[in-house]
Amino acid sequence: MARKTSQLGRFTDVALLVLISLAEGQKHGYRMIHDIEEFSGTALEPGTLYGALMRLEERGWIEPVETAERRKPYRITESGRDTLREQLATLRRIERAGARRTAISWGLS
Template structure:
């Protein structure tokens, strides 16, 4: 990790990371943590992950699926897809603007 990332942290909103993970298909908690680490480099602690999962379920953006073992898989709902699309589109505009405003590298 570069020093600047250590100093300032990273974009790691657990809700957006979880929704992005579930956009690729249903997963249980540990699989989400691994997927999130692979695509973002962010390690979510179990307490952070499951707290965010509870909030996402309350909002109707994800739902638990039936499971025959103790691992509970979750999937993103249509409302969750709409919310994720809206948030990512907004961030895309912010990122594009920020990159345009940076001075040319020398």
């Protein structure tokens, strides 16, 4: 069953990138910044990342991991994984529609 957009709130690209990064395993902010740049080519500023982390934590999609170290790692929650799956499915539908429509409009079909 698909969620209503209002339940997801404003789903930003940064939120999606963070969830994808954390789907691989727990990470602290500095590691997320480098991971996100590596897999997406998107260079995030620390303020942008930490704002997204705060919003994702408030929604229950990520949570901090207890550690004795100075850096605070995060992990994705089950709710976050569900949300990520839904968003990726939506992006696949959008990509298919875009590919189909551009092929038609460009005479490639």
